[in-house]
Structures are given as C-alpha cells and as structure tokens.
Amino acid sequence: MEYEVKLKKVGRKKTLRQRIKENKSWQNLSTFIWPLVFGLIMIGLWQKEVLHSWFHTDTFTLPLLNKIGGIMGDIHEKLLENTISTVQVAFWGLLIGSLLGYLIAVFVAIFPKVGKGGLSVIGAFASVPVVAMAPVFNNWTKDVSTDAGFRSMVSKIIVVTLICAADMGLNAYRGLTEIKPYSEDLMAIYAAPKRVTLWKLRLPNSVPYVFTALKVSVPASIMTAIVSEYFAEYITGVGRQIRENIVLAQYSTAWAYIATACLIGVVAYIILMVLQSICLKRYH
Amino acid sequence: MSEAREVEIKTRNLGVTFQDNEGNDVAALTGVNLEIMKGEFIALLGPSGCGKTTLLRSIADLQKPTEGDVHIQGMTPKEVRLQKKFGFVFQQPVLFDWRTVKKNVELPMEIMGYSKGERSDRADEMLEMVGLKDFAKHYPKQLSGGMQQRANIARAFGLDPDILLMDEPFSALDEFTKEKLHEDLLRIWRATNKTILFVTHNIQEGVFLSDRVCVLSPHPGRLSAIVDIDLQRPRSLEVKETAHFNELVAKVRGSFEGGSVS
Amino acid sequence: MKRKIKRIVEKPWFSSIIWILILIALWEVGAVVVSNTKRVPENILPHLHQILGAALSGKTVTADMTATQAVLSSAGLTLFRALLGFFLGAVIGFLFALLMKLSGVIEKMLFPYLMLIQLIPVLGLAPIVLAITGDINVSRVVIASILSFYPVATNTLAGFKSVEKEKYDLMFIYAAKPYYIYTKVLIPAALPYFFTGLKIAAPMAVTASILVDTLQGDGGLGCLLSQSLKHAMSIYVFWLIVFFSAFVGIIISKIIGWIEYGVSPWKRRA
Numbered sequence: 001m002e003y004e005v006k007l008k009k010v011g012r013k014k015t016l017r018q019r020i021k022e023n024k025s026w027q028n029l030s031t032f033i034w035p036l037v038f039g040l041i042m043i044g045l046w047q048k049e050v051l052h053s054w055f056h057t058d059t060f061t062l063p064l065l066n067k068i069g070g071i072m073g074d075i076h077e078k079l080l081e082n083t084i085s086t087v088q089v090a091f092w093g094l095l096i097g098s099l100l101g102y103l104i105a106v107f108v109a110i111f112p113k114v115g116k117g118g119l120s121v122i123g124a125f126a127s128v129p130v131v132a133m134a135p136v137f138n139n140w141t142k143d144v145s146t147d148a149g150f151r152s153m154v155s156k157i158i159v160v161t162l163i164c165a166a167d168m169g170l171n172a173y174r175g176l177t178e179i180k181p182y183s184e185d186l187m188a189i190y191a192a193p194k195r196v197t198l199w200k201l202r203l204p205n206s207v208p209y210v211f212t213a214l215k216v217s218v219p220a221s222i223m224t225a226i227v228s229e230y231f232a233e234y235i236t237g238v239g240r241q242i243r244e245n246i247v248l249a250q251y252s253t254a255w256a257y258i259a260t261a262c263l264i265g266v267v268a269y270i271i272l273m274v275l276q277s278i279c280l281k282r283y284h
Numbered sequence: 285m286s287e288a289r290e291v292e293i294k295t296r297n298l299g300v301t302f303q304d305n306e307g308n309d310v311a312a313l314t315g316v317n318l319e320i321m322k323g324e325f326i327a328l329l330g331p332s333g334c335g336k337t338t339l340l341r342s343i344a345d346l347q348k349p350t351e352g353d354v355h356i357q358g359m360t361p362k363e364v365r366l367q368k369k370f371g372f373v374f375q376q377p378v379l380f381d382w383r384t385v386k387k388n389v390e391l392p393m394e395i396m397g398y399s400k401g402e403r404s405d406r407a408d409e410m411l412e413m414v415g416l417k418d419f420a421k422h423y424p425k426q427l428s429g430g431m432q433q434r435a436n437i438a439r440a441f442g443l444d445p446d447i448l449l450m451d452e453p454f455s456a457l458d459e460f461t462k463e464k465l466h467e468d469l470l471r472i473w474r475a476t477n478k479t480i481l482f483v484t485h486n487i488q489e490g491v492f493l494s495d496r497v498c499v500l501s502p503h504p505g506r507l508s509a510i511v512d513i514d515l516q517r518p519r520s521l522e523v524k525e526t527a528h529f530n531e532l533v534a535k536v537r538g539s540f541e542g543g544s545v546s
Numbered sequence: 547m548k549r550k551i552k553r554i555v556e557k558p559w560f561s562s563i564i565w566i567l568i569l570i571a572l573w574e575v576g577a578v579v580v581s582n583t584k585r586v587p588e589n590i591l592p593h594l595h596q597i598l599g600a601a602l603s604g605k606t607v608t609a610d611m612t613a614t615q616a617v618l619s620s621a622g623l624t625l626f627r628a629l630l631g632f633f634l635g636a637v638i639g640f641l642f643a644l645l646m647k648l649s650g651v652i653e654k655m656l657f658p659y660l661m662l663i664q665l666i667p668v669l670g671l672a673p674i675v676l677a678i679t680g681d682i683n684v685s686r687v688v689i690a691s692i693l694s695f696y697p698v699a700t701n702t703l704a705g706f707k708s709v710e711k712e713k714y715d716l717m718f719i720y721a722a723k724p725y726y727i728y729t730k731v732l733i734p735a736a737l738p739y740f741f742t743g744l745k746i747a748a749p750m751a752v753t754a755s756i757l758v759d760t761l762q763g764d765g766g767l768g769c770l771l772s773q774s775l776k777h778a779m780s781i782y783v784f785w786l787i788v789f790f791s792a793f794v795g796i797i798i799s800k801i802i803g804w805i806e807y808g809v810s811p812w813k814r815r816a
Contacts (some may be wrong), residue, residue, distance in 0.1 A: 181732025265665030
C-alpha cells in the first residue's frame with residue numbers, strides 16, 4: 001500500500017522542464033526561436049571571421065555582411081535592373097513551360113494509349129542536364145530580332161520553358177488521373193461525356209498537383225534563368241553579374257548579387273505559398 | 285470459476301483527461317475500477333468515444349493516466365512493459381512491408397535478443413498456429429487483410445506475453461473471415477492461457493469471445509456495467525444460435541444507458 | 547496475325563517508341579528547314595545522321611583524338627567528379643536527415659534553412675565557390691554535393707516522418723531500444739524515399755559538374771563544350787555532348803532504379 005501511495009505522487013508531479021515542453025505557446029514559439037538562434041550563430045561566425053578561417057579564405061573573397069549590405073545600398077539601381085531581367089526570364093519561362101506541360105498532360109489524360117509512352121519520354125527528359133543545351137539556343141534565336149538584348153532573352157526563356165514543362169507535365173498528369181475511387185464510376189453512371197469528366201472532375205482534381213509541380217519549378221526556373229545567363233549573348237541578369245564581377249575580382253559586388261539572387265528565390269517562394277493558400281482553400 | 289484465480293490487472297479510479305485544441309479539458313475516461321483475473325478473456329465494449337481504447341492504452345502504458353492508477357501483477361504498467369509481458373494487436377495490421385511474414389513475426393524476438401535458431405523455430409510454430417505456414421516467405425502486401433491480421437496475431441503471441449491487448453483487431457475484416465478468426469483466437473487462447481483484453485464495438489463479437497463484457501459509455505467515458513458471459517467453453521459458432529446467447533446479447537444491449545447503441 | 551500486332555501495339559514501350567520516332571521526325575523536319583534557310587545549319591540544328599557520322603568518323607578534332615574519343619575522355623573526368631560530389635552529398639544528406647530525426651531541436655533549427663537552400667540558386671554560386679576554394683576540382687565536388695544534398699535530406703526526412711504512429715506504439719510496447727527503432731523500423735521505412743532523393747539528385751550533380759567545367763578551361767565535358775561553341779573545334783563535338791549528357795542523365799536514374807529494385811525484394815513481388 002505504501003508503495004502505491006509513493007507511486008501516485010511520482011505520477012502526478014511534473015518537472016518544470018516537462019511543463020515548459022508541453023506548453024503549446026512555447027512549442028509554437030520554439031519553431032521560430034531555434035532557427036533564429038542558428039541564424040544568429042551563423043551571422044556571428046561570419047562577422048567574427050570564424051567562417052573565413054574554416055574555409056581558409058579572407059574578407060576580400062568572403063566580405064563581411066555589413067559590407068555586402070552597404071554595397072547593395074550603393075548599387076541598388078543596378079541590382080533592380082538586373083533583377084527585373086532575371087525575373088522576366090524566369091517568369092515567362094515558368095508560365096510558358098507550365099502551360100505547355102499542362103496541355104501535354106491533358107492530352108495524355110484524354111488519349112492515354114498514345115500518350116503514356118510520351119510521358120515516359122518526358123520523364124527521361126527530366127533527367128537530362130538541359131544546361132548543356134543552353135548555348136545552342138543563342139544560335140537558334142539569332143534571327144528573332146536585331147536587338148541582342150531581346151533575342152538573348154528569348155533564348156534564355158526557351159531553356160527555362162523546357163525545364164518547367166517536364167516538371168509540370170509529369171505532376172499534372174498524376175493530378176488528372178489519380179482520382180478518388182468511384183468518382184470516375186459516378187461520372188460513368190451519369191453517362192457524362194469525356195469533356196464533362198475532364199472539366200468537372202479531372203481539372204479540379206489536378207490543382208493541388210499543379211502546386212506540387214510549381215514548388216519544384218519556381219526555384220528551378222530561377223536557377224535555370226541564372227545559369228543560362230552565363231551563356232547568353234547579352235550581358236544582363238543577376239547570374240551574369242555574379243560571374244562578371246568575380247572575373248573582375250570585385251567580390252563584394254558579386255556577393256551583393258548573390259544575396260539578391262537568394263532574395264529573389266525566397267520572395268518568389270513566398271508568393272507561391274500565398275497563392276497556394278488562396279487557391280487550395282476549398283481543398284482542405 | 286474465478287474463485288481460486290489471482291488478480292492480474294487492477295485499475296483504481298482510473299481517469300484520463302485530454303486537452304483539446306482550445307485548451308479545454310475533455311474527460312476521455314473517469315473513475316474506472318476494474319479487476320481482471322489471470323487467464324481471463326475480457327471484452328471492452330462500447331460506442332466510439334467511450335474511452336475503451338484509452339483504457340486499453342492506459343493499461344499498456346501507451347497513455348499516462350491523469351487520475352488513479354493501474355496495477356498489473358503488483359507492478360506499474362511501465363515495469364510490466366519493460367519486462368516485455370505485453371502483446372498488442374492494433375486495428376490495422378501494423379506489418380513491416382520490407383520484411384517477409386516470418387521476419388515480421390520474428391521482429392519482436394530480434395529486439396529482445398533471441399538467438400537466430402530460436403527465433404526461426406518459434407516463428408514457424410506461431411505461423412503454423414495461425415495457419416500461415418505456407419505463406420512464411422511472402423511479403424505483407426501479397427496477403428489478404430485477414431491473412432495480414434493473422435500474421436499480426438502470430439507476432440503478438442511470438443514473445444509468449446502474459447497479457448494480450450487487442451484493439452478492435454477484426455473490425456476491418458469481412459464477416460466470414462472474422463468468424464474464422466474468432467474460432468482460431470479462442471483455440472489459441474485456450475492452448476496458451478493468456479489474459480486477453482479485447483476492445484470491440486460489436487456486441488455479438490464481445491459476447492461470443494469473452495468471459496466478461498465490460499460495457500463503457502461516452503461523455504464522459506466510464507465503465508457502466510459488467511456482464512458475466514456464462515456460455516460453456518469451448519465455444520463453437522453454433523452457440524450463436526442458442527437462446528441463451530441471444531439473451532446475453534440483449535442483456536448487454538440493455539445495459540447501455542439510454543439504449544442508444546444498436 | 548492481327549491479334550499479334552494488336553498485342554504489340556498495346557505494350558507500353560510501343561508508344562514510347564512511337565514518341566521517340568515522332569521526336570526524330572520533328573527534329574529532321576526542323577533540320578531540313580534550317581539547312582534551307584540558314585547559312586551555317588550545323589550551328590543550329592544538324593541532321594541526326596550528320597551527328598552520328600561525326601561520332602563514328604575517324605577524323606581527329608584535337609591533336610590526337612577523334613570526336614568520340616575526346617568526348618569520352620572528358621566525360622570520364624566530369625562524371626567522376628560528379629559522382630564523387632553526388633556520393634558525398636547523398637551521405638551528408640542522409641546523416642542530416644538522421645540527425646534531424648534524432649533531435650527535435652536540431653530539426654527546428656535546420657529545417658527552415660534546408661528549405662532555404664532549395665530556393666537559393668546554388669548553381670549560380672559556382673563562381674564564388676571557385677573563388678573561395680581556389681581549386682576547380684574541389685569546387686566541382688562541393689557544388690555537386692550541395693545540389694545532391696538537399697533532395698536526399700528532405701526526401702529521407704519525409705521518409706522518417708512517414709512511419710505511422712502505430713509502429714512507434716508497437717516498438718514502445720516491446721520496450722525497444724532506440725537503436726532497434728532506427729535499424730529495424732525507421733531506416734528501412736525511409737529507404738524508398740532516400741532513393742527518390744537520389745534520383746532527383748543524380749542529374750543535378752551531372753549538370754553541376756558540366757557547368758563548373760565551363761568556368762575554367764582545364765578539361766571536362768563543359769570545357770570541351772565551350773571550345774566547340776567558340777569554334778575552336780568541330781561544332782559536332784557540342785552535339786555529341788548534348789546527346790551524351792542526355793544519355794548519362796537517363797541511364798544514371800535508371801541505374802539508381804535498378805539498385806533500389808535490387809535492395810528491396812518486397813517491391814518485386816507486390
């Protein structure tokens with residue numbers, strides 16, 4: 001009996017640590033605090049030049065953060081100009097490529113017998129290093145315009161388009177075909193024509209999958225835009241500026257462009273997340 | 285029947301209170317006093333939300349009680365668990381896709397450090413017992429739902445646990461498979477003499493299998509009645525046709541407060 | 547006879563072949579148009595037989611190598627570095643996922659940054675990595691491993707998280723030590739996810755390695771590619787590289803698929 005009483009006390013009492021751990025608002029807070037702690041440690045290591053000694057480099061190649069920030073302020077007009085150029089390429093490539101990929105997926109979903117093989121061919125394209133093809137599009141677009149800036153842009157957009165189309169095609173096809181069991185049968189019972197099934201069932205069902213595709217292709221489109229700038233005829237864009245400035249050994253300026261590139265990625269992703277939460281409201 | 289038997293599991297004023305998303309207390313289970321004898325087959329019966337699974341999980345140490353306590357063989361659930369005296373069968377057959385049926389049965393024995401030969405012999409024995417001998421080398425995905433649940437039971441018995449806890453193990457199976465498994469379970473139980481706690485929401489199932497049916501009621505979850513099932517052992521499916529079986533079913537049904545359960 | 551043809555037509559590979567034929571047809575139509583309208587058609591879209599001819603021809607494009615020899619010898623260099631970075635990235639990615647699974651605090655600390663890496667155009671960082679490391683080979687491996695690291699880490703972590711609560715409960719009932727929970731449950735459960743990560747990572751590692759080649763002229767496919775485009779050697783070398791890298795990308799993900807198939811017997815008999 002004595003043993004039981006003792007046990008009861010042990011069972012009830014919680015340590016302060018446990019109490020804190022189980023507290024809901026602490027749990028919510030900690031998902032912000034821990035990343036913040038890590039970020040601050042990294043910033044500290046960078047500013048105190050600890051990172052520099054780890055990587056055997058100096059503040060010339062890896063400038064301090066305040067210096068990068070200062071330069072970003074100094075050249076903000078040029079940053080903006082190049083950002084617009086890169087974002088334009090990424091955006092149009094993303095848009096055209098995603099539309100193209102989606103149309104292919106719809107085609108395959110309507111004519112599955114012919115289409116399925118095509119999809120596996122596209123799947124194979126997804127593992128092709130498309131960057132290797134970037135240079136040739138400069139040759140393709142030579143006669144598009146007399147304006148080097150414009151034809152350069154077209155050739156960069158083609159590369160981004162290819163990357164995004166493969167990704168969207170594969171995901172959208174899954175969205176158009178992976179339908180809840182019985183709903184297809186239900187459509188058949190109502191003798192709904194293919195067109196109606198597509199419009200009422202397949203297209204709405206594919207929306208979440210479209211966002212799955214975009215989560216991959218939005219960062220990929222930016223990365224591809226940046227890399228294809230390396231090979232472009234006309235010198236513009238954030239990626240090209242990184243390279244040009246490094247060639248000129250202006251590392252701080254290069255870092256300002258790197259920071260800008262990261263910002264573009266983060267902002268684009270945030271926009272995508274907001275769009276997703278608006279579009280997928282009904283799906284939850 | 286129970287005069288000379290010792291108490292295996294004892295709950296005293298057991299209660300579990302959860303917090304919902306808004307931080308309000310919700311009593312899943314209150315004031316449960318229950319004594320279960322060694323070798324007894326107990327059915328915990330009730331509608332969803334009555335706390336029957338919570339009671340089972342409290343006994344298995346999967347859920348910490350917020351009130352009262354549980355004693356098993358004079359120990360806490362945790363001590364019993366650490367001595368590896370529990371077997372647990374979930375509603376879904378929790379099998380490991382990457383292991384063959386036999387390897388699935390061997391898993392708990394691997395964890396407990398049985399030798400290879402011992403594991404293999406024992407797994408073969410268990411598979412024979414549940415009628416899966418010919419499927420030892422198959423993977424779970426190749427089996428039907430009923431066969432998967434058999435494998436699951438074989439695994440639970442593999443360690444020779446003192447207490448077997450079963451959480452609606454047959455509720456996802458069709459009636460024919462279920463009846464077959466009922467008979468098999470009773471046969472295995474008789475041969476091994478385990479204490480079994482069997483959670484179900486099916487009155488016939490509870491009455492057919494158990495020595496006693498513990499009826500639980502919701503809002504808040506509590507033990508509302510205990511019905512002795514004095515059907516003779518061993519039981520076969522024919523017993524379901526007898527008038528006494530139907531009387532007992534009616535009695536259990538009548539013991540639900542308000543008679544809200546059909 | 548008719549039935550036999552029908553059976554062949556309904557095979558999945560049949561429509562793949564049809565599509566490949568359609569692509570070849572489109573290419574050739576394009577090539578005909580280009581050769582009639584452009585001054586230097588091989589810079590834009592040569593005929594496929596011309597590319598094949600260049601691959602098989604014995605004519606040297608460098609001091610002592612034919613086009614195919616040049617491509618293959620450079621490819622060895624590029625692919626070796628890509629593979630090294632890929633392995634390094636995959637191992638680090640796996641360990642990272644494991645570490646994040648082991649400690650909730652580490653997961654909370656690092657997970658947002660893992661997401662962030664995905665948004666940073668890592669390939670765009672190639673020049674700065676070269677500037678920091680100062681060594682082209684090191685930067686190749688570093689870039690390839692960063693690119694392979696995050697798909698492997700995120701997918702493996704998703705694999706660890708895919709383990710149902712019941713499996714943990716079962717392990718808890720058996721009072722299994724963490725070592726067993728990891729080796730018997732978590733790691734096997736995450737394996738298919740790990741392979742998905744590898745399949746995404748492999749072509750990226752190859753792309754990265756080719757790109758880093760172009761930054762500095764000391765061999766490798768990317769270096770050869772730039773030379774060919776600047777007309778320092780036959781333009782057909784460029785086309786060979788395009789086809790070769792496509793082939794490598796496809797074959798690597800196939801190989802990973804086969805390895806996965808080999809180490810997971812339960813997938814064979816479902």
